[in-house]
Amino acid sequence: MIPFLIIATLLSLLAAAVMAIYSRDPAHSVLSYMGFGLGSTVLYLLFSAPDVALTEAVIGAGVGALVFVVALLQTQNKEQP
Amino acid sequence: MNWIILCVCAALLAAFVHFLYTPKLSDRIVAFDTMGIISIALLVLLSLSTHSALYLDIAFVFGLIGFIGTILFAKYLVARRKDV
Amino acid sequence: MFERLGLVLMGIGALFLLLSALGLWRMPDTLSRMHASTKASTLGILLVVLGAVCHTPELWFKLGLLGLFVLLTNPLSASILGHSSYRKEGFYSPDHIDALKEESL
Amino acid sequence: MNLKRTLALSHLLTGLLVSVMIIALLGTLRLLTPPIDTIGETLLHINAQSTQVANAVTSVVTYFRGLDTLGEVSILFLSIFGVALHMQHSTRNLFGAHDTLLQIGAQVLFPLIVLFGVYIITHGHLSPGGGFQGGVIIASAFVLRFLAYGDHYEPSARLLTLSESLSGAGLVLLGVLGLLLGDRIFAQILSLGTMGTLLSGGVIELVYLFVGLKVAAEMTLLSQHFIKARDV
Known part of the structure; x- marks a missing residue:
């Protein structure tokens, strides 16, 4: 069960990372990056590193998302007056 | 037990494929929210099947903190001036 | 007995989760x-969560708190996201009735 | 086939190769390493002998490598200092005015999230988690309040700065006390309990308490500065 889950999570992480690089709108990139963080949390847990997984989940959900969203708002609202 | 975990994994995969292929930002936020909730269920089932309560703390984090990201992106959807 | 009830409840819950993920594909907007x-x-x-409590009753406190948090x-x-999605792009209505427009958000 | 698609395809191929390599490495890693003579085994051995802590990561972070934790906390302080210098003229909340539904939700959820953060901090030596994670959880409770109340809510800056500087001073004082009373910095100067109970860590719990307070105050200040952006 667990090795199958690990391989599936690795492949979906790959897809999310490619999506984060190649999307036109930066908002889509940020959202794909947050999906990448969610998947990597599950991956750390499957590798039995719960401390790292907890850190990744907490940072990615709360303060990290805030920093990204504020940066998006500042840049995009400044480009189009 | 394995069949239930497989069913939840299929749900996670379906939400993830929709998350990858939808063009609109709001649809993608909805898919992200759904992925977070389904992964809570996955963590609960994994903690039952491996007999360890370690997974439950991460499930708590997803349940309590995970919605802040969704709210942030919802506010961003209104506050941005660019219309895509 | 109780364990089997828990398995059945968790199976129904997993089917509902699968249904919610498939609903993302089927709906128009x-x-x-x-x-x-x-x-x-x-x-x-x-x-x-209810099925998990039936399956291993010694974890009832943590699992109950988890269910309460998700319910809160x-x-x-979802409500905040619905508000902002409505304010940004309206919604799909075949007969052009928009009852939310008269209310002040 | 245009250039961008070729690039995407090549990156995809590279990623697939790397993941296959990672899986193969994970398979062979267990065979190649000698069974006992690794640093993880050594640390687990020492941890079982000298401290009474269930989560071995905690004892590595705070007890064996306490000086590194002090350095990390000071790096965090420096970054917050830079952000505060850069964004000190900010007045307006970026995310619009207050939101009634979110206010009611924040009133219910704020104490719950803070309580969960305190649980993560105080149980850092028993379950996954610790000072940094619990502090960030408390700070995200404040992020929720900033989002809900808009311009009508400001935490007292004096209280935040006071708790931040007091916990930093407490951390340094704890290290110096270990140096004076014990044999090295962050030495164990308190009595240990039995393994698995709440009060079993000794100095480790105090270190995590100070780190948690400091990170919570710093992250709250950081998110406040970020969310009240300069008028663009």
């Missing part, structure tokens, strides 16, 4: 997708 995904996934995860946070974020 954002608000309908939220209608499909949020309610079904909340019910599904409550059923999974998930409708809140």
Whole structure:
């Protein structure tokens, strides 16, 4: 069960990372990056590193998302007056 | 037990494929929210099947903190001036 | 006996989760997708938690708290997302009736 | 086939190769390493002998490598200082005015999230988690309040700065006390309990308490500065 889950999570992480690089709108990139963080949390847990997984989940959900969203708002609202 | 975990994994995969292929930002936020909730269920089932309560703390984090990201992106959807 | 009941409840919950993820594919626009995904996934995860309590009763406190938190946070974020999605792009209505437009948001 | 698609395809191929390599490495890693003579085994051995802490990561972070934790906390302080210098003229909340539904939700959820953060901090030596994670959880409770109340809510800056500087001073004082009373910095100067109970860590719990307070105050200040952006 667990090795199958690990391989599936690795492949979906790959897809999310490619999506984060190649999307036109930066908002889509940020959202794909947050999906990448969610998947990597599950991956750390499957590798039995719960401390790292907890850190990744907490940072990615709360303060990290805030920093990204504020940066998006500042840049995009400044480009189009 | 394995069949239930497989069913939840299929749900996670379906939400993830929709998350990858939808063009609109709001649809993608909805898919992200759904992925977070389904992964809570996955963590609960994994903690039952491996007999360890370690997974439950991460499930708590997803349940309590995970919605802040969704709210942030919802506010961003209104506050941005660019219309895509 | 109790264990089997828990397995059945968790199976039904997992089916509801699968249904919510498939609802993302079937529905025409954002608000309908939220209608499909949020309610079904909340019910599904409550059923999974209830089945887990029946399966291993010694974890009842943590699992009950988890269900309570999901019940508190998930409708809140979905409601905020629905408000902003409506304000940004309206919604799909075949007969052009928009009852939310008269209310002040 | 245009250039961008070729690039995407090549990156995809590279990623697939790397993941296959990672899986193969994970398979062979267990065969190649000698069974006992690794640093993880050594640390687990020492941890079982000298401290009474269930989560071995905690004892590595705070007890064996306490000086590194002090350095990390000071790096965090420096970054917050830079952000505060850069964004000190900010007045307006970026995310619009207050929101009634979110206010009611924040009133219910704020104490719950803070309580969960305190649980993560105080149980850092028993379950996954610790000072940094619990502090960030408390700070995200404040992020929720900033989002809900808009311009009508400001935490007292004096209280935040006071708790931040007091916990930093407490951390340094704890290290110096270990140096004076014990044999090295962050030495164990308190009595240990039995393994698995709440009060079993000794100095480790105090270190995590100070780190948690400091990170919570710093992250709250950081998110406040970020969310009240300069008018663009």
